[in-house]
Amino acid sequence: MSILSRLRCVTVDVTGTLIAYKGELGDYYCMAAKSVGLPCPDYKRMHEGFKDAYTDMAKRYPCFGHAAKMPNIDWWRTCVKDSFIRAGYNYDDETFEKVFKRIYASFGSSAPYSIFPDSQPFLRWARQKGLIVGIVSNSEYRYQDVILPALGLNKGSEWDFGVFSGVEGVEKPDPRIYEIALERAGNVAPDEALHIGDSMRKDYQPARSIGMHALLLDRFKTPDAENWKKSGAPVLPDLVAAQAWLTNQVEVAAGQ
Incomplete structure (x- = not known):
């Protein structure tokens, strides 16, 4: 049975996962x-x-x-x-x-950012599959209210809820931000949720620490990715690969 069939919710990091800084x-x-x-x-x-x-x-x-x-x-x-x-x-x-x-x-505008071409299709695909999609980001309210919508990532069509550190008062890697996300999704059980991000310390480890599934994206070929893989983390190049992984990966016990 694929992991996808067991999930009710997927949460996604923003910078480095859905969007990137443009220029310097x-x-x-x-x-x-x-x-x-x-x-x-x-x-x-x-x-x-x-x-x-x-x-x-x-x-x-x-x-x-x-x-x-x-x-x-x-x-x-x-x-x-x-x-x-x-x-x-x-x-x-x-x-x-x-x-x-x-x-x-x-x-506070979309000018310094670019959206990865696979971001919108992945989020829409996840929602079409019946998953609740959440954004979990160490960012302030303008990401939620201005920047993401300006980049074509809208609440209601690409994501269902957001947990932004500047709004909530808690930030990654504090596992509480992921607990808030599960509550916001409708008290989803940790083993029915997956978090996708680009940081071992801020995304993968705290999500796993509360029992969520997690995977890491390595969009920029970071040298750290080899160590991530050695530690047992699933590391994928982009959200196209993440979609395939979700569809094909056989579920393992959450503690493994």
């Missing part, structure tokens, strides 16, 4: 700076500055400031300002606000 972070920061007459910031310094600033903000105010009741725009304003400062650019408040508004608007 520096592209959007450069465009924002140029829009107010500033020179283009150095890409490498900007990338490193953002990475460090984001990590720091995520530790101090997790889930995009959810527990601190920090407005989403304020969380990002602090993060972006710190990114510029770490990269060596300390703009005056008025100039920074103009640059920030451009950046915030860009990343």
Whole structure:
């Protein structure tokens, strides 16, 4: 009997699984700076500055400031300002606000993202097979309300429910985010659900820890994929392969 015949729900990660970043972070920061007459910031310094600033903000105010009741725009304003400062650019408040508004608007739209061509067909196929489809993502509300719909991934036609860290106040790899997903799906049993993602730490391990089935996508040929396979995780190149796997894979006990 295939795994598909035993499933009631499939949950899917977003970035790296359904969509990807388009271009580099520096592209959007450069465009924002140029829009107010500033020179283009150095890409490498900007990338490193953002990475460090984001990590720091995520530790101090997790889930995009959810527990601190920090407005989403304020969380990002602090993060972006710190990114510029770490990269060596300390703009005056008025100039920074103009640059920030451009950046915030860009990343709140579909512009920096591209959708993988197999994403929409896979989600629609899963729903046609009678599965409840959920999105589980470490992201803020704009993914749910703006970005996914703008990319053609709509609630009601491609997915049934979403669990977004900035909305829920819990984020991967905390297994609770998957427990919320099972509740949202109608209290589906863990062994009747499958999670698909691209991170061993954030997707596969926490989903398996509560008894869900799980598989990993390796769209970008990451060196880590060999270790994933050695650990026993199913690793597939894309959602076309995932669809075939779901149809053909014989079910094994959830603990194996």
